[in-house]
Amino acid sequence: MPHYIHGYLSEEQERLLNQAGTLASLIYPWIDFTPAKKLLEIGSGVGAQSKILLELYPQIELTCVELEASQIQKAQANLAGFSNRKIDFVLQDGQQLKLDKSFDSIFICWVLEHVSKPLEVLNRAFAHLDPGGIIYLTEVFNSSFHFLPRLQGLADYYEAYNDYQTKNGGNPDVGLQLGNLLQQSGFKEITLHHGGFHLDQSQPESLANLCDYWKSLMKSAAEGMIKSGLISESGITQMEKDLDQLKTEKNAVFFYQFVQAKAIR
Ligand SMILES: C[S@@+](CC[C@H](N)C(=O)[O-])C[C@H]1O[C@@H](n2cnc3c(N)ncnc32)[C@H](O)[C@@H]1O
Numbered sequence: 001m002p003h004y005i006h007g008y009l010s011e012e013q014e015r016l017l018n019q020a021g022t023l024a025s026l027i028y029p030w031i032d033f034t035p036a037k038k039l040l041e042i043g044s045g046v047g048a049q050s051k052i053l054l055e056l057y058p059q060i061e062l063t064c065v066e067l068e069a070s071q072i073q074k075a076q077a078n079l080a081g082f083s084n085r086k087i088d089f090v091l092q093d094g095q096q097l098k099l100d101k102s103f104d105s106i107f108i109c110w111v112l113e114h115v116s117k118p119l120e121v122l123n124r125a126f127a128h129l130d131p132g133g134i135i136y137l138t139e140v141f142n143s144s145f146h147f148l149p150r151l152q153g154l155a156d157y158y159e160a161y162n163d164y165q166t167k168n169g170g171n172p173d174v175g176l177q178l179g180n181l182l183q184q185s186g187f188k189e190i191t192l193h194h195g196g197f198h199l200d201q202s203q204p205e206s207l208a209n210l211c212d213y214w215k216s217l218m219k220s221a222a223e224g225m226i227k228s229g230l231i232s233e234s235g236i237t238q239m240e241k242d243l244d245q246l247k248t249e250k251n252a253v254f255f256y257q258f259v260q261a262k263a264i265r
Helices: 010-030 048-056 069-078 118-128 152-167 174-184 204-219 222-227 233-248
Strands: 038-042 061-066 087-091 103-109 129-139 146-148 188-200 253-264
Touching: 010 048, 010 069, 010 188, 010 204, 010 253, 038 048, 038 118, 048 061, 048 069, 048 103, 061 069, 069 087, 103 118, 118 129, 118 174, 129 174, 152 204, 152 222, 152 233, 174 188, 174 253, 188 204, 204 233, 204 253, 222 233
Parallel strands: 038 061, 038 103, 061 087, 103 129
Antiparallel strands: 129 253, 146 253, 188 253
């Protein structure tokens, strides 16, 4: 099993909740589960997206599949307010998913980047989706990150961060492959969509918020990166300084794209 680069400390579990809130306005406009009744979420983490899905779609019954028991525990606490809804939690590896029911809809967000066999996850998703059912994916495309001016500390840290994920069996550019992976799993009517940020000093507040969010994302892998010898403490400090500098630079630009895909079985 690949090592999960963000880890499972409570600070990281909190970061996932904040992340889902920060990015919701970019992710959900393209997703439509209005016809859904039985929704499967694979890699549900601490229930950060599950909460949004339950709020947006009051008709759905939700099954959350997650590899790590402590994430499920946290998700159960985070979703305690939905006691009137049917929510099942299943501790399983999405690459070997085996459930005794099928679904009309599937949701996967920020998960395939962490698995060594993303095609297996989609094969298992296909097997659990009803004919005509819909799947939505949202995944990273980390090579799309461009920022100006050139800040070496941030550039070095980002390179090490992506190396760390690759060395641990993940793929920081898995978003690029979503169409191919869905097609290889047998899905039809595949549509791709790009979302993300292109911020500069014309929107200084959004730029500053994004720099702070990015800092927390980058730092979430720091402990493991240090243990692996990929960065030093001073590398973390410099990355943080560079992101602070980006907030105030007259010609600052922050560009990043993630990839969304939808497909039908
Ligand atoms: C970055 S988090 C995203 C969680 C959630 N989708 C969200 O957006 O808040 C990735 C989650 O996928 C889980 N995960 C990683 N590999 C998995 C696998 N093979 N099967 C199921 N879950 C997995 C991790 O334990 C982690 O909770």
